[in-house]
Amino acid sequence: MESTRCINTATAYTDPVPKLWNETIEAHRRAVRDAILNTTAELAAEHGVRSVTMSQIAEQVGIGRATLYKYFPDIEAILLAWHDRQITEHLGQLVEVRDRTDGPGDQLEAVLRAFAHISRQSRGHHGTELGAILHRDERVVRAQQQLHGMIRDLLSEGAQTGAFRADIAPDELATYCLHALTAAAALPSEAAADRLVTVTLSGLRDGHSTQDDRRPTSRHEHHGHRAGHPEH
Amino acid sequence: MESTRCINTATAYTDPVPKLWNETIEAHRRAVRDAILNTTAELAAEHGVRSVTMSQIAEQVGIGRATLYKYFPDIEAILLAWHDRQITEHLGQLVEVRDRTDGPGDQLEAVLRAFAHISRQSRGHHGTELGAILHRDERVVRAQQQLHGMIRDLLSEGAQTGAFRADIAPDELATYCLHALTAAAALPSEAAADRLVTVTLSGLRDGHSTQDDRRPTSRHEHHGHRAGHPEH
DNA sequence: TACTTTACGAGACACACTGTCTATGGAGTC
């Protein structure tokens, strides 16, 4: 009997229900669908998006290949559905956070804080740009580090002369800069890109709310986050 | 005779030299290599990274498939080499900009401005995260827009109450926010992510140097690094 | 000009993945 085989629901999205036909048919289909999405995301994160195959996914999930085709026509569709689910979940969380807070200022702060944590948690999946495609090649990492190092050094010098805030490690500020400025790709005009630079720069100078910024950051976790840099 | 066929050097990196063996062997190999890189980037941008094949590339470039394998072992390697070339070129431009400027403050500003412009010009290739993989699906765009819209609305409200700067469109500020906070994925700790939120938020408030923001951004720009821009 | 080196295109090959279709059998319903 091959119908005793389990469906891989390893990751956290679905309950670990190894039984087939767990309740109704619809619930079963949903469980299988989720398992497909999770498995695909895992494979993509591990071996690179380009190398994922339908055969791999079916085997890993524990279903027949033909069955997989009854859920999704191709891998693009799976990745799309996965992305859809991620965004929907995240958006739900953010809406909830927003509605639990009062006043636009505090609301935005709460939402952005939540978004930052979500971004952190889903690192390795979305947001890694070419890293996902190029399977974390050594050279890619080093190339990006050169850029990072250049910005960091300028920030470090500038902090000594008082041009930039000194309460946060230059390493972190450099990461902030580089990511913030990639927003330029989504902007419609050169003038908008210039305004983006202005905004980004004002984040580098001492904010008016110094009580928020005076945080130690001195002993904090040895800024050795260069090691685990999941950068593109 | 099939040796009269041209190598596709359409894009701007190499001179449009349709002749084989244009000068020396090394120059020829470099020309072919560049043509491969350009063609691959084009195909990836047009049909999605996942759908690019070695056969496609060879045909588009105008070389034999076996010949292509003498330049690169697989598509990952081509994408890698392309990315390498991009980063190297950009880094060179930024170093030049930096060395043309004096003082860490102005240097950083000049470099960041140049980086923003580079990001803008190479949009569609790198920096589009899953966009490059998912070939710009309608749903992906709309999902991201919902998130964007939510942030934008909060910013809009906040600007009316004076909590946030009103001199820049909420749309642009929302783009800035979302991109800046994706930096959280590269940070080592939750505490660092919190500091990132702080920095990002201070970019949203009226900077302490208001004369800085009212800058016309007229004469300051155009560092000329666009001239030799080999972008696709 | 004659010779050597280098690069190329074309074809062939086994192998893997794809997308589709069939036949079989179990899960739920009457």
Next chain:
DNA sequence: GACTCCATAGACAGTGTGTCTCGTAAAGTA
């Protein structure tokens, strides 16, 4: 028990992959 869904395994042609050989032509050398 008879019947309808649904998943499954297996088979199939089509295509991309990675590697090979062979004949040809140009680049560099004498």
